[in-house]
Amino acid sequence: GIQVEQSPPDLILQEGANSTLRCNFSDSVNNLQWFHQNPWGQLINLFYIPSGTKQNGRLSATTVATERYSLLYISSSQTTDSGVYFCAVERENFGNEKLTFGTGTRLTIIP
Amino acid sequence: DTGVSQDPRHKITKRGQNVTFRCDPISEHNRLYWYRQTLGQGPEFLTYFQNEAQLEKSRLLSDRFSAERPKGSFSTLEIQRTEQGDSAMYLCASSFPAVDYGYTFGSGTRLTVV
Numbered sequence: 001g002i003q004v005e006q007s008p009p010d011l012i013l014q015e016g017a018n019s020t021l022r023c024n025f026s027d028s029v030n031n032l033q034w035f036h037q038n039p040w041g042q043l044i045n046l047f048y049i050p051s052g053t054k055q056n057g058r059l060s061a062t063t064v065a066t067e068r069y070s071l072l073y074i075s076s077s078q079t080t081d082s083g084v085y086f087c088a089v090e091r092e093n094f095g096n097e098k099l100t101f102g103t104g105t106r107l108t109i110i111p
Numbered sequence: 112d113t114g115v116s117q118d119p120r121h122k123i124t125k126r127g128q129n130v131t132f133r134c135d136p137i138s139e140h141n142r143l144y145w146y147r148q149t150l151g152q153g154p155e156f157l158t159y160f161q162n163e164a165q166l167e168k169s170r171l172l173s174d175r176f177s178a179e180r181p182k183g184s185f186s187t188l189e190i191q192r193t194e195q196g197d198s199a200m201y202l203c204a205s206s207f208p209a210v211d212y213g214y215t216f217g218s219g220t221r222l223t224v225v
Contacts, residue, residue, distance in 0.1 A: 004153075031212055033212075033213060033214060035216075040218075041200060041218065041219055041221075042216070042218050042219075043154070043202065043204075043216040044216075045213045045214055045215060045216070048211065048212050048213040086153050086154075088153070088154075097142070097159060097161075097166065097167065098144065098156040098159060098167065099144075099156070099214065100156070101153030101154050101155070102153055103151075103152065103153050104153055
């Protein structure tokens with residue numbers, strides 16, 4: 001199956017700092033989503049971004065499909081940004097319709 | 112619409128018992144997915160439905176697991192003869208690809224098998 005690697009595995013930052021999270025995937029994809037799992041376990045969809053760039057407030061994401069990676073940028077971090085960030089992909093032209101998740105980046109924002 | 116609802120939030124059961132979880136997706140969403148998440152890992156795909164048809168099942172879904180979506184609305188996931196290795200968070204998600212490929216997840220059901 002498709003491999004999804006996220007880096008770094010852990011990130012500890014001071015409130016107000018900026019961060020970049022990376023997702024590498026091993027095959028062509030037609031669906032890529034970023035999620036935030038809060039400390040209570042709720043998974044929140046941040047972006048559907050199989051290619052290109054999107055922005056939503058302090059968050060933005062870029063996917064370079066030809067090079068098989070995606071980046072999630074968080075600016076001016078707040079303590080509520082803490083949690084685990086997952087990248088999930090669906091393999092292109094594979095005939096299935098499911099997302100494969102990476103192992104996540106655990107982000108801790110210190111006040 | 113209040114999003115994807117899952118019930119119960121927590122379930123503690125003795126090994127060997129059967130358990131059933133329920134998922135109510137967003138009403139207009141035709142796709143429904145079940146995932147399982149263990150501590151420190153990302154969610155793993157179990158199965159998905161398009162309307163009432165179950166279109167794919169993971170190898171993770173042993174014969175003890177069964178899922179249904181009888182009228183294309185809510186879904187149930189049943190685990191028979193539970194084992195300690197079944198302890199995990201069971202997550203349900205829904206989507207409507209004709210409008211938006213993004214998944215909406217429920218809050219999950221945390222199963223503990225003792």
